[in-house]
Amino acid sequence: MLELARGVSQWAHGFKNAIIFLFNTGEEEGLNGAHSFISQHPWSDSIRIAIDLEAMGIGGKSSIFQAGPDPWAIEKFALVAKYPSAQIISQDIFTSGAIKSATDFQVYKELAGLSGLDFAFADNTAVYHTKNDKLSLLKPGSLQHLGENMLAFLFHSATSPSLPKGNDMESNIKSNQDTAIYFDILGTYKVTFRQQIANMLYNSVILQSLLIWITSVVMGGFSAALSLALSCFSIVLMWICSVSFASVVALVIPLVTYSPVPYISSPWLVAGLFGAPALLGAFLGQHVGYRLLVLYLSRTSGGRRGLPANLQANVAKLDAERWLYKSGLLQWLVLLVVGNYYKIGSTYLALAWLMSPAFAYGLLEATLSPVRLPRPLKIATLLIGLFVPFLLTSGLVIRLTATIIGTSVRFVRNPGTTPEWLQNVIVAMFIAAAVCLTLVYLLSYIHLSGAKVPVIITTGILFALSLAVVWSGVVPPFTEDTARAVNAVHVVDATGMHDLSGGKHEPTSYISLFSTTPGILEKETNIIGEEFVCGRDRYLDFVTFYVNYSCWTDKSAETGWKKSDIPIIHVEKDTKGEMRETQVLIDTRVSTRWSLGINMKEIEDFQMEDADGSEELIPQGEKSSVDGWHTIQFAGGKKSPTKFKFSLFWFKNSTQTTPNNLLLRLRTDVDRITPPMRSVLEKLPAWCSLFGKSTSPYTLTFLMSLPISI
Template identity: 55%
Template sequence: MLELARSLSQWAHGFKTGIIFLFNTGEEEGLNGAHSFITQHRWRHTVCFFVDLESMGIGGKSTIFQSGSVPWAFEIYARVAKYPSAQVFMQDLFLSGAIKSSTDFQVYSEVGGIPGFDFAYTDSISVYHTKNDKLELLKPGSLQHLGDNMLPFLVEMALSANLSIIGDVAGKDRDAHTYFDILGIYMVECSQSFANIFYNTILLQAILIWVASLIVGGFQAFTAMLLSILSIVLMWIFSLSLTVPVAFLLPLVCVHPSPYIGSPWLIMGLFGAPAVIGALVGQHLGFLILHKYLCRIASKGAPISTLDVNLQYLLKLESERWIFKGGFLLWQFVLVLGIFFKAGSSYIPLLWLASPALAFGLIDATLTPARLPKKLRIVTLLLGLTPPILISGGIFIRFGKFIVGSIVRFDRDPGGVPYWLANLIVAIFVVTIVCLLFVYLLSYIHLSGSKLSLLISMVIIFILAIIAVSFSIFPTFTDDIARTINVVHVVDMTRSSGEKQDLDSYVSIFSATPGKLDNEMRMLKSDFFSCERSRTIDFVTFNVSYSCLSSKGSSDGWRKSEIPILHVENDNIEDVRKTQVLLDTKSSTRWSLAINSDHVEDFTIEGNSDDSLFVKNKADGKGWHLIQFSGGKKSPTKFTLTLFWSTSIAAHASQSGVLSQENSPHLLKLRTDMSTITPKVARVINNLPSWCSLFGKSTSPLTLSFLTNLPVEF
């Protein structure tokens, strides 16, 4: 950003619009910097367009992955960017909720109502928020790629006299946009409504072609089409049946349930090989059924063995062609789903439908039943698959790397998900890729002599991969791809005994990476850690169901005067019950508070904290109102919380959210955080293996946390 500012300063004399460079802080604490600017800064009303520069990994291409509806800005970027990089596919993932994350884009767009672009690096996402998320590991050329695109874009935007009307236009035109780049050389962009018209036109033409071919072919063609659909269904069933069990097998035979994190190429053997075997077997079974049907029709009731050998071969060729055309039906179905859900990335199934269909129609289509079928030509496959692979192949690779990289922080509530769940997601992704992208390729194998050799090679690859992960030949974690670990000294006041609150101090080690911590604990034998699932730690913003605990030496490094206080100052039960609670966080200026929404309908909080307070979903429907606060050294530590009780108080606490506990007796739950490293925590951190890395986000505790609560029956 500094280099962009320096370069832009040389052009500033010709600008018709100013450019603000905003260096935000507090993003990981709740997007505080962006929120403060857009709600309080005196320049906020002068902003009509924004560019948010994000990073979810180390380098690579800086890609547009979220955007507002500003056609003119898209046109400028597509025209002037030297190496345009944009993928609406990532925006679809964000909108679907598959990616549980937010950026400053949401603040500028939703709170400020300003249109803009959100750029991000997404390579090496496994190091995100770990010790390896550092400048030294930035891929060469990454910053230059961003600068080559951003500098001409900002110059062109600032030189335009029309920039001031973007906000007005965007406010009236809420039509989404479809955009993608082709090999980083050319960018395609258009409105979603125009794209839908184009998609529907192609879809209608495809349907008309199918109807015409079925009319010409009659009942036999209709039945053959249904059997080709059956081959697609069998392909998916067999592929899933062979691949999904691997997801459950790996936690049983490997030290770590996802042993491919450090060596992602192992996925090709562990999941890719069985997926290909299943897809080939399932599709071949459909091929045999289809061939048998065509032979039965040709024999007119006579035994199939009486058919001429040449005729049987011709019917095999016809079966092969129907299996190939089954791929059209598969991608046609995906395109229908994309249009129905208004996905901007519907251009992907369009490519995989139109290009092979066009190549087949030009080279291999018989056009009339009178012409004898011929063997599918390799050139049809090459011409048909080259465009979609070049345009969309990189998306599938990047998305696969994103899924694998995300496993290191997959378990948001440590111990809360089965160990096999991440493997299952990877398995389904691999099956989807194989069944969608290989559907045309596999149809060429049924009449070749390579079926058996392909199956044997896939079996060998799978066995070798299983042996490799079973004996840990390739380490799951390395110094560069580390396991995420949290080491927290907890002072727990939540374990009540009658009217008395017992103080419990311990150090907790837990991980967002699925899997046990047995290997890590071998390095910490002298600290007497015990790993268990019998005790759930409620950190207010999340729960820890599996952790390693040790109380030895945990009384040092903190003071009782730092324990936060929740004190009821006034409880008025007339009319609507209203309770005032003093919230004293002592030395902490970073805390999280949960308010039982089954009992409290609304609340207010007073104190000189308006600039820093972040209230998340005041009525989130999960059983708790959640407040997260993060301030500076001079931030207040005392607040007055006023609770307005529900007129129809529920008899029991909600069980629907991650913060809920069955029959919860708590009215308030509070966690205060301090960055103090106690002697016990320091010793643990120093003794952790090199392939472990401390991890933290806005909901994560710091190295010293105090837990307390206020019961409903206070």
């Protein structure tokens, strides 16, 4: 951004519009910097478009993964960007909720009503939020790619007299009805068109396709209808077998390898581990449908009864081959209808996979004899027909697969709660879906060729070699640069130690090691030593998340902290009755970063003030909750206050009085490496990287709670 500001400043005298460079913080704590600018800064009312520069990795092209709602920015970017990279399928995935995350762009769009662009790097996402997310690994070419595109776009925007109307709601409502569909071709050319044009094109293709299908089935009669049903059945078998074969491998991998995700540092392994069985399953499933089709068509040869028996058999096989091909067209037609109905931006892929292969098929049917079919010419024509959809899809599938694999290192939000095989199954199912969607046409022409046995042997060898590689450990699952995400925390558990108990319970202290990556930690703890014990015996509630599986050691854990560091939850006043109100004073002591959970099943509302009640920090009003808890995260500087006053207003008919139920849960974090923690960190294997996010504790944390029965 500094380099962009330097470049822009040299030409700013000719600008019609100003450019504001916003360097903000607090994004991981809840998009605080962007929210503060939009809600408090006087310049926020003058903003017309917003550009957000994000990063989910440390390299690759800086791609647009969100745009709009007004199409002006994405259309102008396509016009001036030198090396455009943008795929609307990323926006579809992000806005669907499949990725539990948000960016500053959400604030600009939803709070301020602005339109714009959201960029991100996405290569090697395994380093995201780890200590390995460092400058030395950032690829200079990625910065150059972003800089050249953005500089051209900023110059164009600053000199343009026709910017969108900023936070004009009427304009945004109109733009929502006319959003842009966008995608790039090999990162050199960007295609954009409006949703209105897409609707017209999709509806036209859908109506024509339905007309052709209905006409062909009506003219073919019962035989054509049953042939269509059998070909569709082959598609179903293809999906079932492909997903099943790949998923079985996903379930087996954790049983035969140390790491349930052994392909993190070498993503190419998934081609053999999951791609090979998915392809084999797709072929075998479709082949069963093919054999049923041949059997049926051989018995209903119709007007070809005058042909010799061997020729009738060959014609039946050719007819079955064509029906399988047409079932692939029908598969993509269904996806086109669904995508068009729900206005999914990436529906253009279904259009490409339907129209281009359909044109190739129509050309073959119109020019070649169904009996004497020159196979080389047929294969060449089909490959030409598949060139465009493969061009649009291949790079996209590779990038999405790499992104899914990269997220495996931080896949588990609550360690120990997710089955070890789950991430494998997700990757396997995605690859199986890609195989069934993109290879459906080619698979239909293997059944008659001599490639059946080579396909089976090749996929089997590829799978066996990949499995042998991960089983033997020749290729390690993690490396120093692509590391396993772990948290090492010195925990002081003082739950139950509030003022009403008289301090009867002494706090417990231990070093805890847990991971957001699936798999056990015994290999790591064996290297560290320090008398670690692993298992599910200690349930850790860190307020923002919890841990069911961890490794812990009590060795020297009583050093490095003092009882005066333990936070205090003091009940100042508890007025019981029909409208119960409890006033609580919380002193976080040495910590200016803390998380507090409030039980919203018991508390209807609350108010937060500073210690003397002179400033209201959180007013009364409607409060949100997740799983019955409202969570407050606070992160301040060295001079931030540490004492806060809470007024808790109970529900009128609150009846829960079990001592084990909690009213408040508090975690305070201290950025301090204690002597026992230093010993653990020094011995931490090179393939492990500390995971740091707003919800993650610091290396020293104190846990405190207040029971309901105060």
